[in-house]
Amino acid sequence: MKELTIAATVDNIETVTSFVNEQLEALDCPMKAQMQINIAIDELFGNIAHYAYNPDVGSATVQVEVAEEPLAVVITFIDGGVPYDPLSSIEPDITLSAEERNMGGLGIYMVKKSMDEIVYEYKDGKNILSIKKKL
DSSP: OEEEEEEOOGGGHHHHHHHHHHHHHHTTOOHHHHHHHHHHHHHHHHHIIIIISTTSOOEEEEEEEEETTTTEEEEEEEEOSSOOOGGGSOOOOTTSOTTTSOSSOHHHHHHHHHSSEEEEEEETTEEEEEEEEEO
């Protein structure tokens, strides 16, 4: 497992994405899967940066693990911010126009649809969100 602990700021999304991409490239990850994972990182780490410690800045840890049979990557985001389960949010009604839809929820909806598995738990004062993508 590879791990990166970094300040949870929007400016660090690119650093987190590069860190994960290094691991994906070592696995010969298909470009489509890599793009889906990059979008998920942008959404999930961005949410931590915006909301977990607001208005302060705290740290977040990103872990990358490889699972076998079938080959998959598991990326876990850990922060000590405000407890928040993004999986409990109401899914947006994508049949409505952008003007008719309520704000928020579309990013996590896209993550749910593009990943093979997404799990959240709050444990020992930490938000722990894992996404899994089969390669």
